[in-house]
Amino acid sequence: EFTPRLTDLSSYGTTLMEREKEERERISNLAKDIYNRLLLFAREEITVPALEYEGDVEPFTLAVRQILSRKKSDYTGDVNDKVKSLGIQTEEFNTHEMDSLLCQLAEMEKGIPQYSSTWTDLTRQKRNEWENNDAEYADLAYVPAVVEGLNRTLDTILINAFDEQEVIQGIKEIIAEINDKLIEEGLVNSCIEMGEDSLQLSRTTYKDREITHPCGAERSFFSLAALTALAIYFRLPVIIDEAANNLDKKRLRDFISLIKEFAVSYDVQYILSIKETDDFPLDGWVQEFVDDLQIYRVDYDGHKKHIQPVELYA
Incomplete structure (x- = not known):
């Protein structure tokens, strides 16, 4: 009666060891994946846990959370500095906030060609008035160049918000x-x-x-x-x-x-x-x-x- 039970116990021990090996491998792969993603996102390296002891994972996860928190704060500040002159700010660096920010920029960009076209039409109209209503300007070759300069300046102001x-x-x-x-x-x-x-x-x-x-x-x-x-x-x-x-x-x-x-x-x-x-x-x-x-x-x-x-x- 003992022999079958000892055989079962031995089998359970083998199964347990195999599962432990599988779990260690799964945890190791997960840690390596996190390491690679963190390297892309934060451009900082961190030691991957050896998984020799039960407490090896906790210091790794704590360090990753600290780096993510710091980098998200830095990236949020950088983004807000770049869009400050446009009157836009974001609360947090995440997918939802970035998508919202890009949508706002896309809406603002739609109006720029229209404004530029309006300025071009106005300057062209003014140049035509000078040429048609006052003959003295016909002899001033530099006037059209001045108008074109104004046009370029206004386009620059519209494209680069200040x-x-x-x-x-x-x-x-x-x-x-x-x-x-x-x-x-x-x-x-x-x-x-x-x-x-x-x-x-x-x-x-x-x-x-x-x-x-x-x-x-x-x-x-x-x-x-x-x-x-x-x-x-x-x-x-x-x-x-x-x-x-x-x-x-x-x-x-x-x-x-x-x-x-x-x-x-x-x-x-x-x-x-x-x-x-x-x-x-x-x-x-x-x-x-x-x-x-x-x-x-x-x-x-x-x-x-x-x-x-x-x-x-x-």
């Missing part, structure tokens, strides 16, 4: 910087100060009168500061019509001198229209800027306007 508040803050800082220079050179009396949400013009007294806003020549210098700041950020030329308005001979000379300086220090192009008067004599103080200005004269013969370059050296 942080609006960062741009506004940068423009405010440049305006305040230029205003400090204007005060230092005695060209303005009012002071621009950086407020919490906007630029503030401090009140000042000039000739026994309180000045609450730019006027006279100061208006021209404040406008120059604002236009220069915008041109720096958006890489556009500054175009000022009737630039000599509100400026006497001395202030107009200071104005041109500032433009010469800003063109170099801020890398900005300026295009001005000025009436030829005693305040802007081509044979007078204007000769000081002979190497810095390109001047064109607009003549009208009663039928058509003609634009001719002016040779200051002559």
Whole structure:
């Protein structure tokens, strides 16, 4: 009676050992698979457990969880930094959140060609108006190039979204910087100060009168500061019509001198229209800027306007 039972017991022992071997192999394969996946996801290596003792698996699983938690947090931060300027944020780095983020980006991308096409149509319409309504522009070969430059700039702005508040803050800082220079050179009396949400013009007294806003020549210098700041950020030329308005001979000379300086220090192009008067004599103080200005004269013969370059050296 003992022999059959001993045979059964021996068989059970063999079966148990075979199952233990199978389980160890299954656990080993699972650990190797986790190792390979972790290497792809986190690019970090970790020791695969030897499975010699009962407690070998627990340290491995704990280390994997810690690496996953840290990497998911890092990846979430990286993604949020890249899409911050688009007004999008994700709570966690997982399949659902990433799919949602990609869907939002796809929806935003749909509108870009339409906006770009709209800007192209508007600039083409404006160019046609210039050519059809004012013959003088037909002689200015650089005008279409300027329009194309504006078109490319606007396309770039649409394609590469930017942080609006960062741009506004940068423009405010440049305006305040230029205003400090204007005060230092005695060209303005009012002071621009950086407020919490906007630029503030401090009140000042000039000739026994309180000045609450730019006027006279100061208006021209404040406008120059604002236009220069915008041109720096958006890489556009500054175009000022009737630039000599509100400026006497001395202030107009200071104005041109500032433009010469800003063109170099801020890398900005300026295009001005000025009436030829005693305040802007081509044979007078204007000769000081002979190497810095390109001047064109607009003549009208009663039928058509003609634009001719002016040779200051002559």
